[in-house]
Amino acid sequence: MERLVSLAKRRGFFMQSSEIYGGLQGFWDFGPLGVTLRNNIKQAWWRSMVELRDDVVGIDASIIMNPKTWVASGHVQNFTDPLVECKKCHQRFRADQVTGTRHADDGGEFTEARQFHLMFKTFAGPVEDSTAQVYLRPETAQGIFVNFANVLSSTRLRPPFGIAQIGKAFRNEITPGNSIFRLREFEQMELEYFVPPADEMTWLEYWKEQRLNWYRELGIRPEKLRLRQHDKEELAHYARGAFDVEYEFPFGWSELEGIAARGDYDLTAHQRASGRDLSYFDDVHRERYVPHVVEPSAGVDRTMLTLMIDAYHEEEVRGEQRVVLRFSHRIAPIQVAILPLSRKEPLMGAAQRIEHELRPYFRTEYDDTQSIGKRYRRQDEIGTPYAVTIDFETATDESATIRSRDEMTQVRVPLKGLREALQERLH
């Protein structure tokens, strides 16, 4: 983890937020490669969950909502974690993450557990009193539930159908940590899939398999992924059944995504609290019901960390250490690096021209700094699958070398067919 976090900072994937002021616990920033990787993750999710399906549409709801939302959803009442404090050093911990009654570091006794509320509060408008108090959403899901009737009436969808959303969520976690694994500001990719009540468990089965496969398709090693069913005691206040997609992180098996059968909990709660009818009339079976919900809920940050951990390899090549991120071609931030062998002309001009030609088709980067060996190492470290090297022969034989990240082989290819040769390798 330490080496990965150091690579992430060195190469511009992620780093502590407001680092020049000492950072802020639980908040992280994403650099140029990080933001591209995140966009690729979000695009892959949106493509698979919305664009390639005819039963799912997307929305983008606001982060700050009418606070009645959070009373109705049960968050004001229930969205807490048990907190204990060490009586000696006053550090605070989640009670379910400590063992015994004393702090292992200094032997201090823990206080009795009390419930700590996880929603961030702020004020909307110029008056800072309780009537203006609002929350930063702790999940994107509620923005979907409150829009259920709007989507139903503006589309011709009927259950089973889904509404998807990607967006920021905020939780005042007691113990954020493991770099970007547990954050106080993070991003979720959530689908609320509305189904006839009798079909809920069938759809839970369906979505748990779909979601596990999605991670495999991103190139994550299958043996590092598993599904784990929640015990009855572990279920969230709204859930009737749930599975986690887990990954074997360096700190152990942990949740990557939750897939829950939420029943009619949310729609019924909002119907009761708002007085709006959130039922659906099935005109084929002539029956009215409140749809049940199956919810696959994933984290952009956790997916990013997982992809980086899973891709991270250290190897020895001809007596030298090489660090390589074996990203799949689909999500690699840079797909093709264009490297002139030297800074001399006509190499630089030719390389820049080639990069310009390839840019509409691939995520490319031009680099003419340092020795070619160092540039290959850098591209390996950021997970670029192919490099095109322009050398002194390029001007005369109209060809260039494609170097592969994984096999480290070099193949000479005519410039005329360069794009096709790369397309063949990258798709």
Ligand code: GAP
């Ligand atoms: N709407 C359901 C829901 O929010 P959750 O299990 O609390 O369920 C879903 O969260 C996913 O969101 C998690 O599997 C994780 O990927 C991500 N997530 C939740 N809390 C997070 C945090 N503090 N930091 C980073 N990601 C988080």
